[in-house]
Amino acid sequence: MKNKNLNKVLVVDFGSQTTQLIIRRIREIGVDCEIISYSNLYSNIRKNRPKAIILSGGPASSFKKKSPKLNKQVLKMNIPILGICYGMQIICQTLGGKVQSSNRREFGKAEIKILKKNLLFNRIVFSKNNASQVWMSHGDEVVALPKGFDALAKTKANNIASIGNIKKNIYGLQFHPEVIHTISGKIIIENFLVKICKIQPDWKIENFLNRQIIEIRKKVGKERVICGLSGGVDSSVVAALLSKSIGKSLICIFVNHGFLRKEEEKEVINNFKKYMNSKLVYVNASKTFYLKLKNITDPERKRKIIGKEFIKIFEKEAQKIKNAKFLAQGTLYPDVIESKKIEGNNSKAIKSHHNVGGLPKRLNLTLIEPLRELFKDEVRELGKELGLPSNIIQRHPFPGPGLSIRIPGEITNKKVNILKEADKVYIDELKKSNLYNKIWQAFCVLLPVKSVGVMGDSRSYEYTVSIRAITSTDGMTADIYYFREEFLKRLSGRIIGEVKGVNRVLFDITSKPPATIEWE
Numbered sequence: 001m002k003n004k005n006l007n008k009v010l011v012v013d014f015g016s017q018t019t020q021l022i023i024r025r026i027r028e029i030g031v032d033c034e035i036i037s038y039s040n041l042y043s044n045i046r047k048n049r050p051k052a053i054i055l056s057g058g059p060a061s062s063f064k065k066k067s068p069k070l071n072k073q074v075l076k077m078n079i080p081i082l083g084i085c086y087g088m089q090i091i092c093q094t095l096g097g098k099v100q101s102s103n104r105r106e107f108g109k110a111e112i113k114i115l116k117k118n119l120l121f122n123r124i125v126f127s128k129n130n131a132s133q134v135w136m137s138h139g140d141e142v143v144a145l146p147k148g149f150d151a152l153a154k155t156k157a158n159n160i161a162s163i164g165n166i167k168k169n170i171y172g173l174q175f176h177p178e179v180i181h182t183i184s185g186k187i188i189i190e191n192f193l194v195k196i197c198k199i200q201p202d203w204k205i206e207n208f209l210n211r212q213i214i215e216i217r218k219k220v221g222k223e224r225v226i227c228g229l230s231g232g233v234d235s236s237v238v239a240a241l242l243s244k245s246i247g248k249s250l251i252c253i254f255v256n257h258g259f260l261r262k263e264e265e266k267e268v269i270n271n272f273k274k275y276m277n278s279k280l281v282y283v284n285a286s287k288t289f290y291l292k293l294k295n296i297t298d299p300e301r302k303r304k305i306i307g308k309e310f311i312k313i314f315e316k317e318a319q320k321i322k323n324a325k326f327l328a329q330g331t332l333y334p335d336v337i338e339s340k341k342i343e344g345n346n347s348k349a350i351k352s353h354h355n356v357g358g359l360p361k362r363l364n365l366t367l368i369e370p371l372r373e374l375f376k377d378e379v380r381e382l383g384k385e386l387g388l389p390s391n392i393i394q395r396h397p398f399p400g401p402g403l404s405i406r407i408p409g410e411i412t413n414k415k416v417n418i419l420k421e422a423d424k425v426y427i428d429e430l431k432k433s434n435l436y437n438k439i440w441q442a443f444c445v446l447l448p449v450k451s452v453g454v455m456g457d458s459r460s461y462e463y464t465v466s467i468r469a470i471t472s473t474d475g476m477t478a479d480i481y482y483f484r485e486e487f488l489k490r491l492s493g494r495i496i497g498e499v500k501g502v503n504r505v506l507f508d509i510t511s512k513p514p515a516t517i518e519w520e
């Protein structure tokens with residue numbers, strides 16, 4: 001087959017939680033790629049003519065009747081293929097090898113030994129005993145190889161860790177090279193793409209930008225697009241991208257739900273005027289949101305109510321705008337994966353993210369989500385490319401439902417105001433201490449707990465604020481940021497001294513997992 005898209009890689013999603021990490025690693029290597037669903041795979045590949053195909057992992061068992069299948073034709077197209085976990089198992093299953101359920105499931109770190117010298121394992125890092133650390137997550141295993149395949153690596157327990165039909169350029173890895181705990185994972189993916197598939201790494205954020213501009217123009221035509229603006233990095237980048245693509249056909253709507261940070265609405269409006277060349281509609285709907293959330297304490301209900309109300313307001317505003325056909329949103333990949341899925345994916349829902357989960361079926365606008373495949377740092381890079389200033393680009397992520405999900409229990413106006421003040425002090429102190437840009441996300445949570453204190457000579461009985469500071473690269477996992485003792489003391493003193501209604505400050509020391517970043 002003649003390759004038209006010389007450097008394009010297709011990643012076939014079989015439903016793994018880490019499919020997007022594969023995309024991320026490929027882009028880090030500088031290669032252009034796209035995720036596609038496993039359904040209609042053959043025709044999709046014929047149409048796209050990729051230079052390589054990577055099959056992701058997934059939760060199914062390849063030997064079960066209802067599991068996602070792989071059209072045998074795909075394996076005969078002379079396109080190099082790398083199957084990861086389920087991807088490797090489905091290659092074996094399709095070509096007549098044997099996959100079965102293992103009596104010892106492997107999760108977490110493991111060590112592999114290379115059996116056969118191969119380009120795939122060129123330059124990988126070994127420990128003293130000639131083993132290389134990888135990350136496994138599987139319950140099934142390959143026990144018999146298809147014709148023409150060799151085992152390229154095994155685990156210490158003698159299980160097959162990698163297979164290959166070198167003549168046909170079809171490879172499989174039982175472990176996950178996309179995960180950072182596989183020490184040489186990125187090198188292995190790079191070996192496959194560059195050494196085996198001979199792809200020239202030439203992908204840059206400008207390419208993504210140019211491709212998006214063309215696609216947005218094509219999709220929108222003469223219609224108008226409404227964009228939900230929150231002032232955060234994601235929605236600002238989407239607005240700037242659309243503004244650049246379609247100019248005046250973009251109308252941004254900024255809904256204030258009442259859970260923004262202190263004076264945030266003013267800041268958002270001013271920034272919009274300064275950096276965008278489109279129309280802005282500002283709707284202050286805080287009263288409605290407070291009313292709808294009265295007596296609601298369950299986090300999922302809060303999220304659902306806010307999401308639903310938000311969209312309702314959008315619809316109402318959209319109806320006032322002639323020819324409005326599209327709704328643009330700054331949905332990022334972590335929102336997509338944690339809310340549910342990419343097409344055909346069975347991964348479990350953790351939270352109903354505001355941008356995705358709350359969309360009612362009756363929505364009359366077609367969604368445009370140009371950042372859907374990007375991680376936060378890539379969005380920041382795109383924002384820079386679009387000319388946005390660093391005070392917008394470097395802003396910490398802020399969730400769609402805003403401060404409402406940082407107030408466990410019932411939300412009241414009084415609590416929101418306390419949290420706004422505490423948050424302002426915290427962010428101010430971080431900036432003064434030159435820590436803001438070292439931290440991925442920092443915020444206060446107002447706990448539904450009052451405790452006794454002594455301030456001056458009097459007894460106090462006030463709320464508790466918990467501070468959170470995490471480091472992360474994509475929001476999918478996070479570690480806590482360790483503050484110095486002096487900083488914590490100073491901050492605690494400032495919050496209690498400057499914020500009325502708080503007499504105790506706690507420091508949240510939980511990573512993600514097991515906790516999530518937000519409290520709700």
Ligand code: XMP
Nearest residue numbers: 353354355397398399400401475516517518
């Ligand atoms: P969690 O709490 O799920 O958060 O670990 C991961 C990242 O996503 C942000 N977040 C949201 N962002 N809409 C958003 O746009 C939402 O509904 C939402 N909920 C959480 C969170 O702040 C963190 O950066």
